[in-house]
Amino acid sequence: MKKILRALAIVTLGLAVLLVTIRAGDAEWIEGKRIQLSTSLTVALQPTSADTRGLLSSACAVRPSTSSSKYRRLPAVTGQLPLSRFRQGLDAAASKDLSTDSPSYSPREEVILAHPTNFGRRFLQDLYGKPVQNDAIVVLHETVGSAKSTINYFRTSHPKDADQVSYHTLIKEDGTVVYMVPPDRRAFGAGNSAFGGSTEEAVKTNPNFPASVNNFAYHISLVSPPDGRGNRSSHSGYTRAQYQSLAWLVAKTGVPDARITTHRLVDRSRQRSDPRSFDSQYFFRLLYLYPRNREISMQCSTPAIAQEE
Ligand SMILES: [Zn+2]
Numbered sequence: 001m002k003k004i005l006r007a008l009a010i011v012t013l014g015l016a017v018l019l020v021t022i023r024a025g026d027a028e029w030i031e032g033k034r035i036q037l038s039t040s041l042t043v044a045l046q047p048t049s050a051d052t053r054g055l056l057s058s059a060c061a062v063r064p065s066t067s068s069s070k071y072r073r074l075p076a077v078t079g080q081l082p083l084s085r086f087r088q089g090l091d092a093a094a095s096k097d098l099s100t101d102s103p104s105y106s107p108r109e110e111v112i113l114a115h116p117t118n119f120g121r122r123f124l125q126d127l128y129g130k131p132v133q134n135d136a137i138v139v140l141h142e143t144v145g146s147a148k149s150t151i152n153y154f155r156t157s158h159p160k161d162a163d164q165v166s167y168h169t170l171i172k173e174d175g176t177v178v179y180m181v182p183p184d185r186r187a188f189g190a191g192n193s194a195f196g197g198s199t200e201e202a203v204k205t206n207p208n209f210p211a212s213v214n215n216f217a218y219h220i221s222l223v224s225p226p227d228g229r230g231n232r233s234s235h236s237g238y239t240r241a242q243y244q245s246l247a248w249l250v251a252k253t254g255v256p257d258a259r260i261t262t263h264r265l266v267d268r269s270r271q272r273s274d275p276r277s278f279d280s281q282y283f284f285r286l287l288y289l290y291p292r293n294r295e296i297s298m299q300c301s302t303p304a305i306a307q308e309e
Contacts, residue, residue, distance in 0.1 A: 175241030
């Protein structure tokens with residue numbers, strides 16, 4: 001009996017040590033592998049570098065900073081994040097069974113991380129400390145510029161608030177889906193903006209700028225055709241592959257039809273008209289072919305960090 005008790009004690013002690021070890025090591029699960037968030041990350045997650053470590057966390061921030069000139073100076077990002085940081089459920093075999101009608105379309109996907117000055121954490125409270133609980137919306141855009149110049153701009157450090165801009169995701173002419181900002185982070189896709197009619201939804205997060213939808217928006221941008229570079233009111237439109245990819249992507253956000261909108265509709269500056277020449281009937285026809293799920297989740301996680309770093 002004594003022997004058994006002693007053995008039990010040793011096992012219990014061993015478990016306690018193991019638990020302590022797991023707690024002490026700041027770790028994350030990525031594609032079934034437990035990744036230690038230390039310098040070994042660089043090795044474990046090629047080509048993720050130590051610079052992108054903080055971006056693996058989906059933590060919310062409690063409240064925006066009220067200081068008026070808070071320029072963000074963050075180091076250059078030299079690494080990447082895994083695809084699973086942008087979309088869960090990558091082995092979608094199960095979702096195929098949900099609907100026999102759903103098309104077997106799946107686009108090429110790329111991760112090209114935006115520079116962290118160009119996006120932030122989602123907030124639990126607005127600038128004045130009022131809790132915000134808006135459901136997610138999807139906001140559609142077009143780039144106007146080429147994919148290359150848009151991506152280059154988002155990859156560039158912009159310390160001044162006024163220069164910062166990003167979308168979560170870009171869809172190239174060939175249908176390639178380019179993930180640039182993790183969905184649980186706040187992309188800077190719309191300036192002065194609000195969603196809805198009589199009860200307008202907007203969150204003020206910066207003392208120097210009007211309220212916007214960014215805190216609860218998932219911003220997707222279609223790369224404009226070459227004849228859409230200027231500011232004419234229309235152009236030749238988007239490719240079939242872009243519509244296919246857009247429907248495939250939006251279905252994975254689980255956002256209901258009534259909360260899918262455009263930059264033109266949420267804009268309150270009267271300066272934005274994108275996406276121009278967008279065939280929304282064709283888009284919704286395609287969207288209904290896909291099962292809705294939440295592989296792309298805009299929910300940031302708690303406990304939140306006090307303020308955006
Ligand atoms: Zn836009």
